[in-house]
Amino acid sequence: MSLSDDGGYGGDGHRGSETGQTRTRLPDNDGDIYGSGRRPRAGMSSRNLVTIVGVIVLLLAAIAFANRGGSGNSETPAGDSAKDTDHAQPTAPTGAKPATGKNGGIAAGFAKTEQGAQSAAANYAVALVSANILKSNERHSIVKQAFVPAKVEEMQGKLDAAYSTAFLKKLGLDANGNAAQGMTYISRTVPIGTKLVKLTGDTASLEVWCTGLFGTAGAKSTTPVTSDWFTMQLQLKWASGDWKVEGFSQQDGPAPVNGDNKTSGADQIAKAVEQYGGFTYAR
Secondary structure (H helix, E strand, C coil), X not given: CCCCCCCXXXXXXXXXXXXXXXXXXXXXXXXXXXXXXXXXHHHCCXXXXXHHHHHHHHHHHHHHHHCCCCCCCCCCCHHHHHHHHHHCCCCCCCCCCCEEEEECCEEEEECCCHHHHHHHHHHHHHHHCCXXXXXXXXXXXXXXXXXXXXXXXXXXXXXXXXXXXXXXXXXXXXXXXXXXXXXXXXXXXXXXXXXXXEEECCEEEEEEEEEEEEEXXXXXXXXXXXXXXXXXXXXXXXXXXXXXXXXXXXXXXXXXXXXXXXXXXXXXXXXXXXXXXXXXXXX
16 A cells, blocks of 8 residues: 555555564374383483483573563563663564553554654554555544544545545445455555664654555456555654654565465455454564
């Protein structure tokens, strides 16, 4: 999907240019793991027993280390976690809980930190490039939840004009943003990473690199579901105790070389979107 606060919607599609948990595999234990020529487990030497216990301890330690911070219940205060972001690897989780709750279907209650701003930007990117943004009632709800109060009315007007009946018709949708019977319109965004460009007081500028799916799944679809790579630029402002969107735009890429994956059928894609839910994204 290509959308921005300046009303730019490139192309005829929904998007355009403007706009550890470690799994340890244990051996089967249907009988004597040492073979018929070996002594039973009760007859193991103390040396072998010590070795096995040592391996198990190391595995447990590795799993515990990999899961550190994954529950979002880190004892480090959210306000202090941002101090370590400059030293963290780009994809390393910081361990702080991304948000305290949800406002409708969008995460809310982000911390006033670098990490909080990045988490907010990622979640807003998902909402602003979703299938629901094409439906007027859902769109108005998203705008009210995502944007600063001073921008709500303006953005509702711009998006209502952009997603006109004529535009929706090009996507094979009716005036309410619904696909024809037997069809499923899909627009799902997955943030790959976030970058804080600037944080000054109550304002923050960020970029969110994303991939996603968009198009109509169905046997007679003229706009089949395809993948997309794009970057969203968001300007956030601290308002009413949370990060809110003040403006945004979108550009293509960076895009990797396409893989050799076998293309799935329309029914399989439609079922996958219905069966696999989304996430709350966090830095």
